[in-house]
Amino acid sequence: xxxxxxxxxxxxxxxxxxxxxxxxxxxxxxxxxxxxxxxxxxxxxxxxxxxxxxxxxxxxxxxxxxxxxxxxxxxxxxxxxxxxxxxxxxxxxxxxxxxxxxxxxxxxxxxxxxxxxxxxxxxxxxxxxxxxxxxxxxxxxxxxxxxxxxxxxxxxxxxxxxxxxxxxxxxxxxx
Amino acid sequence: xxxxxxxxxxxxxxxxxxxxxxxxxxxxxxxxxxxxxxxxxxxxxxxxxxxxxxxxxxxxxxxxxxxxxxxxxxxxxxxxxxxxxxxxxxxxxxxxxxxxxxxxxxxxxxxxxxxxxxxxxxxxxxxxxxxxxxxxxxxxxxxxxxxxxxxxxxxxxxxxxxxxxxxxxxxxxx
Numbered sequence: 001x002x003x004x005x006x007x008x009x010x011x012x013x014x015x016x017x018x019x020x021x022x023x024x025x026x027x028x029x030x031x032x033x034x035x036x037x038x039x040x041x042x043x044x045x046x047x048x049x050x051x052x053x054x055x056x057x058x059x060x061x062x063x064x065x066x067x068x069x070x071x072x073x074x075x076x077x078x079x080x081x082x083x084x085x086x087x088x089x090x091x092x093x094x095x096x097x098x099x100x101x102x103x104x105x106x107x108x109x110x111x112x113x114x115x116x117x118x119x120x121x122x123x124x125x126x127x128x129x130x131x132x133x134x135x136x137x138x139x140x141x142x143x144x145x146x147x148x149x150x151x152x153x154x155x156x157x158x159x160x161x162x163x164x165x166x167x168x169x170x171x172x173x174x175x
Numbered sequence: 176x177x178x179x180x181x182x183x184x185x186x187x188x189x190x191x192x193x194x195x196x197x198x199x200x201x202x203x204x205x206x207x208x209x210x211x212x213x214x215x216x217x218x219x220x221x222x223x224x225x226x227x228x229x230x231x232x233x234x235x236x237x238x239x240x241x242x243x244x245x246x247x248x249x250x251x252x253x254x255x256x257x258x259x260x261x262x263x264x265x266x267x268x269x270x271x272x273x274x275x276x277x278x279x280x281x282x283x284x285x286x287x288x289x290x291x292x293x294x295x296x297x298x299x300x301x302x303x304x305x306x307x308x309x310x311x312x313x314x315x316x317x318x319x320x321x322x323x324x325x326x327x328x329x330x331x332x333x334x335x336x337x338x339x340x341x342x343x344x345x346x347x348x349x
Contacts, residue, residue, distance in 0.1 A: 073334040
């Protein structure tokens with residue numbers, strides 16, 4: 001084999017490895033690529049701002065962005081206006097944002113007077129931290145965002161404030 | 176004639192081995208523990224192997240180096256902080272009466288939509304003065320248990336729900 005061919009072959013193999021590693025790190029649907037099948041979302045029911053019990057199954061068939069947050073959490077409060085923007089943008093595309101507040105109704109109501117929210121806010125109080133854990137939040141911190149696909153499968157989880165561009169990319173890939 | 180270079184087949188096998196190693200050695204969780212839904216572990220979190228629970232992130236050391244005082248020293252990683260106004264303190268013994276806490280080393284931060292907030296971080300301390308009930312039987316003057324309630328965050332990343340920590344305080348004799 002000539003040295004030119006060897007260099008070419010080495011370059012090709014290097015490129016293949018780079019693509020493999022890149023896909024593992026950045027592919028939003030990488031769970032499947034790594035052999036990890038998506039898991040069905042845990043069922044739950046929580047009261048909304050009016051005190052009406054809302055079951056997560058109510059939104060089955062939609063692409064759901066489930067956001068665990070609290071009024072006492074700065075990063076949570078900062079990202080909610082971005083979610084409001086995205087809910088407006090994706091309203092006609094079967095995307096549903098849902099907020100689960102690790103908080104009481106009074107605190108959330110006060111927050112809403114300053115920051116109007118255009119998607120359902122469910123009141124979970126501190127007990128809903130356990131629900132967040134059921135959804136994979138092993139650290140127990142907020143904000144924590146989960147994307148559930150149209151087949152009720154959890155496709156992504158994210159601890160901490162999420163970049164709007166990142167979230168849009170994830171949504172577009174699942175629509 | 177033997178080539179001085181590694182054969183293409185060997186090179187391919189080596190690269191495949193390295194690639195597989197990278198695929199399966201990626202961090203799986205904050206503390207090496209398998210989360211409840213390991214299959215959901217996000218690739219967005221895959222680079223955040225430093226994620227800590229509140230218990231892991233915040234350590235409080237209690238000491239009583241002076242009569243009538245308890246000193247709490249905060250230990251936390253860089254970038255983690257506790258809100259000054261979200262601390263709460265109670266002692267389990269009625270023989271002791273806590274005074275107003277004195278916070279030292281606080282820093283003011285801009286906290287999202289809540290405005291400015293005073294916070295404490297690694298190395299900062301809290302002085303808790305206390306008095307002993309004059310008529311308390313001596314058998315009640317054992318080392319009391321101090322319950323500290325606090326709430327903190329990793330700056331610009333995430334926040335923890337309020338946490339309670341119980342500390343046995345080695346109170347000096349009066």
